Amino acid sequence: MISVARSVTAVCALGAALAACGTAGTPGPARPDHTKPAASPSATRPPELAPGPGGLAQVFEHGPRTLGKTVALTFDADMTADQGPRAAAGEHFDNPDLIGTLRALKVPATIFMTGRWAEQYPAQARSLGHDPQFEVANHSYSHYAFTADCYGLPTVAPDQVRGEVERAYAAIRKAGVPHPLPYFRFPGGCYDREALRALSGVGVTAVQWDVVSGDAFATDADAVVRDVLDGVKPGSVVVMHCTRSAAPTTERVVRTVVPQLRKQGYRFVKVSELIGETNGHR
Known part of the structure; x- marks a missing residue:
């Protein structure tokens, strides 16, 4: 369920054009622009994975297989730093219908949000961040890749990794998300040992998927x-x-997948619950 240091070629076609989600809300006062990952929506810090050998950030891919039928749906809000003109021209980097469907179906979910998306859609970011059905985590500021040859994405230099993560947290909080979680998803899903080493000093758990x-x-x-x-x-x-x-089909997919998985006995949870279960069964 955990991978510590390995080169990964991401298995989903994520390009520089991939983008995000949300639902409108009324923006409120932004929290102080701290860069250290904040606590969870509860009063206590959410579960994390301790650093692995050599202090490398650990990578969480799935929860325990033996603790019942749980599954976490995660949604990437990956807007790149240079897509502002496209958004201004009318391209939609959000999906309110999808979020509305998740709410109607009462499906908790984890949103991995880029800082650039939070800046584009602050009211939607705030609405997600204040809804206990969702948890918001970090997907970098710019959605630039942390390795070379990652679906054509521009590449972040190793000495810019910390800044990418911290700038994203600052933008997400400024948009009105009070407690973004200390979880990070690599843009494009691409990482290697060097990226994990660079990430290790930021204090986050890397979250991928299976x-x-x-x-x-x-x-x-x-x-x-x-x-x-x-x-x-x-x-x-x-x-x-x-x-x-x-990703124009996702809302229809959720409307079909959720009832079918529930018929199979699955319970939908957030990533934080799976990580908590992992910490107790390792």
């Missing part, structure tokens, strides 16, 4: 549904995207 939905740029919702249903096991983490421009 089920690729295939929703990125997909036009066939039925195919995505099959990929999810075929891949889910107890403790699974499913990666999806909440954007109308680059």
Whole structure:
């Protein structure tokens, strides 16, 4: 369930155009612009994974397989730093219908949000951050890759890794999310040992997945549904995207997948619950 240091070629087609999710809310006062990851929505800090050998950040991929049928749906809000003009021109890097469906179906979820997306959609970021059904985590500021050759994404230099993570936390809090979690997802899912070493000093747990939905740029919702249903096991983490421009089928997929998994006895949880279960059964 945990991978410590290995080169990963991400298994979902994430390009620089991938983007995000949200639902409108009324913006409130921004919290102080601290860069240290904050506590969870509860009064206590959420569960994390201790650093691995050599102090490298550990990578969480799925929860225990033997503690019942739990599954975490995760949604990446990956807007790149240079996509502002496209958003201004009317491209949708959000998906309010998807978030509305998750709320209607009472499905908790974890949103991995880029700082750039939070700046573009502050009211939606705040609404997610104040809704106990969701937890918001870090997906970098710019959605630039932490390794070379990652789906054509621009690359972050090793000495800029900490700044990317901290700048994202600052932007997310400024948008009105009071307690972003100390979890981080690599843009494009791409990382290597050097990226884990650079991340180790930031104080976050890297979170990947074990089920690729295939929703990125997909036009066939039925195919995505099959990929999810075929891949889910107890403790699974499913990666999806909440954007109308680059993942247009996701809301339909959720409306189909959720009742079918519930019929199979699955219970939907947030990533933090799976990590907590992992800490107690390692």
